[in-house]
Amino acid sequence: MIxxxxxxxxxxxxxxxxxxxxxRYFHVESDPRVAQVEALMPGSQCGQCGYPGCSQAALxxxxxxxxxxxxxxxxxxxVEALAATLGVNVDTSGMVDTGVMIARVNEAxxxxxxxxxxxxxTDAVIGAPKQIHVxxxxxxxxxxACVEVCxxxxxxxxxxxxxxxxxxxxxxxxxxx
Numbered sequence: 472m473i474x475x476x477x478x479x480x481x482x483x484x485x486x487x488x489x490x491x492x493x494x495r496y497f498h499v500e501s502d503p504r505v506a507q508v509e510a511l512m513p514g515s516q517c518g519q520c521g522y523p524g525c526s527q528a529a530l531x532x533x534x535x536x537x538x539x540x541x542x543x544x545x546x547x548x549x550v551e552a553l554a555a556t557l558g559v560n561v562d563t564s565g566m567v568d569t570g571v572m573i574a575r576v577n578e579a580x581x582x583x584x585x586x587x588x589x590x591x592x593t594d595a596v597i598g599a600p601k602q603i604h605v606x607x608x609x610x611x612x613x614x615x616a617c618v619e620v621c622x623x624x625x626x627x628x629x630x631x632x633x634x635x636x637x638x639x640x641x642x643x644x645x646x647x648x
């Protein structure tokens with residue numbers, strides 16, 4: 472019994488030491504801008520940008536392989552924050568910022584096919600087969616993936632109701648002189 476404990480302890484220490492040496496020897500330097508860009512992105516991993524997740528999209532943006540406008544859920548605010556972080560000028564005048572949108576289910580025409588449930592990257596849609604579905608507003612990122620796959624059109628993107636989490640102060644309007 473003591474021999475087994477002693478041998479496993481020695482084996483653990485030896486392998487830990489080898490892993491420490493390997494981590495120093497095979498260390499790969501990464502661009503710190505990738506972490507900054509990824510922190511600015513919504514983090515919903517929705518895939519609307521064409522990349523499997525926000526970290527791959529951030530890497531593509533930093534490497535110049537993707538435009539700053541690659542993230543649809545981020546909207547105009549994320550594009551401007553990315554431009555400020557990377558020190559790049561970007562024209563956002565053509566972008567339409569609809570504000571925060573979330574998915575809603577029209578219960579009258581929902582047939583419970585669960586296609587929306589399967590397509591939601593954040594599991595914000597709750598329901599069961601042949602049952603009416605509901606969207607958890609706090610988990611919905613507004614990617615619209617559920618709306619695209621709904622065969623009956625019962626899913627729709629609507630503006631989020633103002634709450635303590637989503638309320639924003641409106642910019643003041645200039646008075647006409």
